[in-house]
Amino acid sequence: YAGDPILGLMDAYQADPRPQKVSLSIGLYFDEACRLPVLGAVRQAEEALLREIGPRPYLPMHGLADFRAGVQRMVFGADHEAVKAGRIATLQTLGGSGALRVGADFLHRYFPASAIWVSDPTWDNHRVLFEAAGLQVHTYPYYDAATGGLRFDAMLECLQGLPRQSVVLLHASCHNPTGVDLSAAQWDALIPVLRERELIPFVDMAYQGFGDGLDEDAFAVRALADAGLQFFVANSFSKNFSFYGERCGGLSVVCRDRQDADTVLGQLQAGVRRIYSTPPTHGARVVAKVLGDARLLASWTQETAGMRIRIRAMREQLHAALHETFRGERDFGYLLSQRGMFSYTGLNESQVDRLREQHAVYLVRSGRLCISGLNNANVEAVAAAMAEVIRSA
Ligand code: KET
Numbered sequence: 001y002a003g004d005p006i007l008g009l010m011d012a013y014q015a016d017p018r019p020q021k022v023s024l025s026i027g028l029y030f031d032e033a034c035r036l037p038v039l040g041a042v043r044q045a046e047e048a049l050l051r052e053i054g055p056r057p058y059l060p061m062h063g064l065a066d067f068r069a070g071v072q073r074m075v076f077g078a079d080h081e082a083v084k085a086g087r088i089a090t091l092q093t094l095g096g097s098g099a100l101r102v103g104a105d106f107l108h109r110y111f112p113a114s115a116i117w118v119s120d121p122t123w124d125n126h127r128v129l130f131e132a133a134g135l136q137v138h139t140y141p142y143y144d145a146a147t148g149g150l151r152f153d154a155m156l157e158c159l160q161g162l163p164r165q166s167v168v169l170l171h172a173s174c175h176n177p178t179g180v181d182l183s184a185a186q187w188d189a190l191i192p193v194l195r196e197r198e199l200i201p202f203v204d205m206a207y208q209g210f211g212d213g214l215d216e217d218a219f220a221v222r223a224l225a226d227a228g229l230q231f232f233v234a235n236s237f238s239k240n241f242s243f244y245g246e247r248c249g250g251l252s253v254v255c256r257d258r259q260d261a262d263t264v265l266g267q268l269q270a271g272v273r274r275i276y277s278t279p280p281t282h283g284a285r286v287v288a289k290v291l292g293d294a295r296l297l298a299s300w301t302q303e304t305a306g307m308r309i310r311i312r313a314m315r316e317q318l319h320a321a322l323h324e325t326f327r328g329e330r331d332f333g334y335l336l337s338q339r340g341m342f343s344y345t346g347l348n349e350s351q352v353d354r355l356r357e358q359h360a361v362y363l364v365r366s367g368r369l370c371i372s373g374l375n376n377a378n379v380e381a382v383a384a385a386m387a388e389v390i391r392s393a
Helices: 007-015 040-051 065-076 095-110 124-132 152-160 184-196 216-226 258-275 282-292 294-326 349-359 379-391
Strands: 088-094 116-120 137-141 167-171 200-205 231-236 248-254 342-344 368-370
Touching (some): 040 282, 040 294, 065 088, 065 216, 065 231, 065 282, 088 095, 088 258, 095 124, 095 258, 116 124, 152 184, 200 216, 248 258, 282 294
Parallel strands (some): 116 137, 200 231
Antiparallel strands (some): 088 248, 342 368
């Protein structure tokens, strides 16, 4: 095994003895003190659960009921018509990855002729994950390296030409790896194309709360549901609960009506039974408690805002340091316009290698930089190291 392009860097970072090392590779949120935070709301929910330790039966194949209801409220909004109508089939999954895989298996089984189109570029694991489920994976134009923006017209044109019932993977917000998202107006232009071409949207929402806010980041999902489309959403609590190892996520399939949703849920259950049978209890109980308790929910919402604000502040500081160094002779505006955990720096593989080898600064080889690994103590040194590799290129 040649190793995973993202997880392999985490191992290399951990083995690196240099004290000044900085991890800007894997998508983990570190706080100002360079720790993975234990969120206050999560700690309180966990402490409450410890006081009432009970039996641990197998959960149903589709997971814990309160967790699933919490996912629907968080992803779609409590008052959404599709939630109230009971036309969404929601499953507790093993992280966002588990949701993608269970959804991919379902799609391959019931739409065997359908291929999937993912953005160019996308999260490194999307391609292998969908290929493992038997789907053919193609790309649609997305990132414009020349402008640091979106090739929206080319993207639309590509999607307009796809065979009916093709699956289209879309990032809800905080696009990984580029940080470049569609605007609300662009979503509004895209949705009719998805509908008219009878495409099957599969939305990956791994960073809800890291862009503009929990509700704001779900704009695309809710707009698709409002437009009456049938589609898949994979959501993850790894980042916004700082809950990586608990493997908590959800798969929601928005259907025409309650009857279809029941049928789809049954087939998803069958899929789960074939893979891992049933999901684990602990993390789901914690998430369900936070999402189901008004006080904990308010506290968690505040904490997600805190993470988002710190990420923005780090974007600004890295931008300011690079802008100062290059005195306007190079434009680093992309750091400010890109959203969420990542920025796409445009650094090439040899520059990324040099950053790691000479400066102990770890980025993904695509040039993706995880902003939340920056803090007041390391941002100047990172900017200086970036400047050095840019100048020596
Ligand atoms: N979707 C996207 C877009 C994503 O970035 C990740 C994780 C996931 C799904 C998986 O979520 P999880 O709940 O952990 O199963 N991305 C980070 C970690 C990784 O590569 O596994 C990353 O890109 O660094």
